Amino acid sequence: MRFWAVVVRHACRNMMLTWKSQGMTLFTVSLSVLIFSFFYLVYVNALHIGEKLGDDLRLVVYLDEDPSLPLQEEYRHRILKFDQVERIEFISREQAFKRFEHILGPNNDVLTGVPTDFLPASIEVYPVRTLDSLSRIKRFSDYLQTLPGVLKVQYGKEWIERFYAFIQLMRVITLLSGSLLIMTTTFMVAHTIRLTLFARQQELELLRLVGATNNYIRTPFLLEGALQGGVGACFGLGALLVLYNWIALQFAGPNAISLPAFAFFKWPVVVAIIGLSTLLCVAGSFSAIRRFLHL
Known part of the structure; x- marks a missing residue:
């Protein structure tokens, strides 16, 4: 219990030392998750609509x-x-x-x-x-x-072919945005961790001289990456939920255009996106620590 209390204290201290780069990393992770989850949400709902096609698929x-x-x-x-x-x-x-x-x-x-x-x-x-x-x-x-x-x-040739082309386009965009999420989160977190490591280089060397274990040195930085990934993903999904509710409000009312039901992510998907973002940021943090400290 004491070990984790020390880890959390060191992680918070690290984040305070480089708060500017931490904020930029958090913003980048949030924006990447927002972009990916937006296109993924459109793609999932398009698939759902495709499974409920009416006579056009006759x-x-x-x-x-x-x-x-x-x-x-x-x-x-x-x-x-x-x-x-x-x-x-x-x-x-x-x-x-x-x-x-x-x-x-x-x-x-x-x-x-x-x-x-x-x-x-x-x-x-x-x-x-x-x-x-x-x-x-x-x-x-x-x-x-x-x-x-x-x-x-x-059969409804033109409508079906256009819908299928749209699905294929959304699939490509979702894959590209997913790749963007992977690259930006891992790179930005790794860069931020490196700045923290440079700022505390002498202190870390002293810790190793007095017998601090690799886990003791490494864990605060891994926790820092996990916090950036988890909090950033929550901010990104929160922004998407606000955007989703705003769009739904624009099409609400008796005079609104009739559109197919467009649903937000279910909880398992939300948890999976947050977990993926957290793992990617932890991976970026681990990469930076391994290269810098040779752990």
Whole structure:
């Protein structure tokens, strides 16, 4: 217990000696966590939206005639052979007519005298709603086009391709911001620890001469790095939460634009980000101590 009390006292003293560089490091860590967590939050919510896509992820396969039951089973078998799907629905010409009539509503009188079989039969294929489905849907459409009796395959091509491109862009940006977080936190903490080591060089040499162990010398600096990483991550996530609430407030109200549900991080993710930032800063601190003191 006494050992940790001494460690905390030395760590606080170290931070007071180099408070300017400590503040700059804390700001850098906070900004890096804010940038990374912002893009990661957008990426996670985009994936969540992708898993809840509606009819835009439906492929409609138009047929030249109503398929018989054996032909329906053959279609089902060949579709499932290519990829897993949520469900497959066969729509006859008569069912397509009733749907169209229902869509027209009170204006369905325009269909008076129109044959009930003028619309083509179709197969509605609903792929599993995941990001992988977005990447494979073009190939899935091309495959369905090769089935016998298929006239045309339609799906929300433009919307899906743009959404998938956005997901891919956010993935790259998230990886880049994560790399920025790693480099900035480790470099800035290592630089700050080096300044502290230079400021206390003579004192540390005396400690080693009187028999201080490596752990006794090293632990305060590791604790200093952990504090910078943990506190900086908390500040960064706190700033993100304020930004999130402000944006949510702007889109609140009866006249606001209807947007998909956009959720903040759950507690396990928050803890993981804080833990990652802390570990990175401890690693930067350990690197600086090892090089300077040869421990």
